[in-house]
């Protein structure tokens with residue numbers, strides 16, 4: 001299996017919201033996420049990024065509905081899974097085992113009355129019933145170390161952790177079952193810039209170490225230029241451009257992408273120094 005093979009294919013996916021004024025939130029979107037890559041998805045608020053993420057997870061709820069298209073997960077076993085055809089237990093297993101998601105504000109979705117260890121342990125208990133308590137504890141400890149949270153915090157409750165630590169715990173949970181793809185929808189928006197950058201670096205490092213693919217969604221194009229292999233630009237429900245990071249930055253073909261790039265003044269500084277080159281972040285310029 002090579003790095004260039006797709007892990008997920010979205011084919012002409014359309015999602016509408018049946019409100020008073022019908023909203024076509026995602027319109028005939030086609031894209032592929034390749035094994036082991038970070039695909040950035042950028043676009044201004046309301047362009048349909050979160051709806052696309054929900055669609056990929058088969059999580060669209062009324063008044064939303066999928067009006068057309070397919071989502072296919074290409075499992076590393078060689079099996080192709082028709083995601084929109086899954087339901088019940090098989091769908092739940094797919095969501096944690098194959099593809100996991102860190103949603104916007106997810107750090108507030110930790111249960112406040114249960115220590116974080118028990119929450120990670122629950123995921124393992126449900127999906128890996130053969131694991132003993134000691135194995136679950138060891139795995140939780142290993143996951144905490146991976147995401148940079150001292151394992152001594154395993155007994156903590158969510159309110160005892162900083163926002164950044166809570167988000168790291170959410171990322172640890174998303175990694176728990178070694179999924180092949182992690183979808184991150186504005187995972188750091190609620191955090192201050194320094195903490196945000198720390199977490200994004202961690203995600204980038206983990207991705208290189210563990211080789212899962214990431215769909216990283218944000219309106220923060222400079223951030224995507226730092227961490228992505230390729231970037232898709234979304235506008236009014238459609239993907240208007242998709243290309244490698246350097247092509248997006250130096251040779252964008254689309255006027256809307258140019259407009260988005262111009263809207264970030266910091267991008268007019270040291271030109272392109274912060275772009276991801278061969279998977280390495282430039283530590284000095286990637287502030």
Ligand SMILES: Nc1ncnc2c1ncn2[C@@H]1O[C@H](COP(=O)(O)OP(=O)(O)OP(=O)(O)O)[C@@H](O)[C@H]1O
Pocket residue numbers: 017019023025043044045046047048049050051052062063064219
């Ligand atoms: N539950 C809903 N009911 C009706 N319309 C919705 C619903 N959720 C989203 N929409 C509409 O669908 C469109 C796309 O919204 P979506 O949240 O997917 O965009 P987004 O790019 O993720 O925005 P943001 O960056 O602000 O999260 C918007 O016009 C939004 O108002």
